[in-house]
Amino acid sequence: MTAVALDADSRPDVTRLLVRQEDEDEYVVGDPATGRFVVVPEAGARLIELLAAGHTVAEVADLLEQELGEPVDVLDFVEMLVEAGIIDGTAAVAAGRTEADQAGDADKPDEPKKKVKYWVVSKIPPWVVKPLFGKVAWTFYVGCLVATLVMFVLDHSLLPSYEDAFVVTDIVLSLLITNVVVMGLAVVHEIWHAFAGAAAGVRAQLRLERRGIFTVLETDLTGLWALPPAKRYSPFLAGMAFDAVILFAAVAPRFAYSRGWIDLSPNLVRFLAMLVLSQVGKLAFQTLAYLRTDMYLVMATATGCKNLHQVTRLSLKRLIRKLTPLEQRILRDADAKDLRVARWYRLLYLAGIVWMVWFAFNFILPAAKVTLGWASGVMVGAPVFSFYWWEGILLIVFALVNLTMPLVVVVRNRIRARRAAA
Template sequence: MTASATESTGFDLDRPVALHPLTYLVEGDEVTVGCQATDSYGVLPADGAALVRRLAAGLSPNEAARWYADTYGEQVDVVEFLDALTELEFIDGASGSASAAPPLRWQRLARVMFGPIGWLAYASLIVAAIAVMITTPAVRPSYHNIFFSPYVTVVGLVLLLGQIPGLLIHEGFHALAGRRLGLRSSLGVGRRLYFVVFETNLDGLVSVPRRQRYLPILAGILADLVVLAALTVLAAATLRADGTVSAAGGVALALGFTTLLRVVWQFYFYLQTDLYFLVVTVLGCGDLQSTAKKILRNKVWRLLRRPDRVTDESTLPPRDRAVARWYAWLLPAGYAFSIGTLLLVMVPTAWQVFSRIFGRFGGGESWDTLADSLVFLALNIAQLLVLAALAIRDRRRRRAAARLTHVLT
């Protein structure tokens, strides 16, 4: 080994390299190699994964390179290979030996929640909610349940603040279902078209067999159904003697209806909801959304007779490319539906609401009514500002990624 090789890699190529404990998931001709200690994962060809296994078993880089040449009849640039492993954070640079992943919190709770006791509790609650919906019409989901108070500020604040625990429970179920499998997770805030959403990052799902991915993917919808059931049973339990809904029951029914809307929203799979990831997993795709967008853009450029703008589709994953042939046409249809709903339903509804709100400032209204209107306006403006801030953040990230791609090419 030359001195230049040592300086360029930072490793002695004749000594074993310390790797973090790694997982290997074989899927066809590819192997997903994962490191739970750094929450990093990469998809490698079978021969590349075999080389990683040799390094992890204690062979030095030079010994592993000779084994690779003897086994596959080809030479490997072991220096470049080590650089790639470093970028993937598979190499333990903190010590001379491999270090184990730090303990995973909440794993025992996750096993209880998705064990026999948890499933029995969820099933009992959902069955009880269905029973009270059948026998008590007053607690059935309805858009009328939203207007539980004559004050729009009260309605707005309750729906805004009351949905936050529901959203956290939704994402918490995703995270706990993943932690049950030993996967790490993180929570963030994102945007889907004109929707502000919470997001659970479960990159480690790619490292587990496909059949084990379904529960973490669907756990959020399960959480919504459980929350809806609990709110319905609470509303039924707090009914007045005359059968009318109490104040607490009214709040519960309002939050229950918005929870039901959250379940319906999952069917907007073109916005990459939970059901989108379910479809991708069932069909065995990787990044179907990006592949479909690239194919759709190519179709548009061909229609506009701009072959110079058409990109090479042969580099796209074969399975994604096959599914995207028909999925690509669902994207414009889905976005058209969302934008149409915004223009034909949400905008006119908002216009009527805000017209009434601004009409209150014409005079003759009591101070509490005016205060109600001002707070309502402030809440809605704040939500629009949050959406705008997320849109600006996403645009900056896209520009940064584009600059990075330009530098690397």
């Protein structure tokens, strides 16, 4: 991490760190500016307090030994914070060196520092977006969801089908419309998370990730872990709240149309049906806690778990194959709450996998079959290089990109992991 190793005389710069008690004997420590946090015991929180007072690593070790009655490896703890990206290793070393040592570095070029880029949306002042997540707003969000469920019960024809993805008879144009709308709503879904984070004073970053067989946009709100649990729920649920409003706005006109209360054009009815399919799919996806979706974060916060997903996955994995030494250590050192909740959460995990397989066979594969079949038929029947021939080519490329995108994200993440390790 640095050109000079940390030593007993170092004075790590921990002045920007936030320390908040999470549980009876656990504290959350991190830098709100970078969104990186770790959970440490009470002794770790006291250690940071002493470092912030200006003591060296050696002085903190002596003070803690006097207070606790046993030696504490302060240097190892500081190195752990550096590796986790909580504190800057270069600053930690420089703080412990003499003025003469630092003066000798005056002619050396500065090492590049990794800067955290925050999404512009997340820089909105809290007072601007707070009304969107107050009691009145949440009453409206919940009311939209409840009203939609009532309409589904009263009229089952409003429930979505994979055929609703095709808005017009021209498949290429239909898929273009559907995907532009779906991607646009997905971006606003994430913006709503960022709005809720901004209302809570937390900045966000947008990134492309994978959840099972799905490629997703994700808003990184790591800074929420610096807040009390009760203040995390609104940002976690904000995206689903937006989806519930759009779903209601799509179902209500069709419900009124089915009862003859209003008149709608056939094209608008099909467009609204496509919106229903999109939003139902999104809301159903968020309930798949095993994919670390919004509801997983809600559940993990409510149960006080720290690493529930990995603990559950490893507890199931060891039933079918031997764990690596690192995986065994993670499971052995897991928090008691994670182990306790994992006993029943693993059932949800397995049920989620079953649902994902069902969804793939009933929605993704049928839609891909229709798309690829139609494209192949067009390419065979149309003259080469004609408009319809190119339309078939575009459809095949489009379908293959959608089917392989999760694999692309997996490869990208592995490449990044290897570079980080190097």
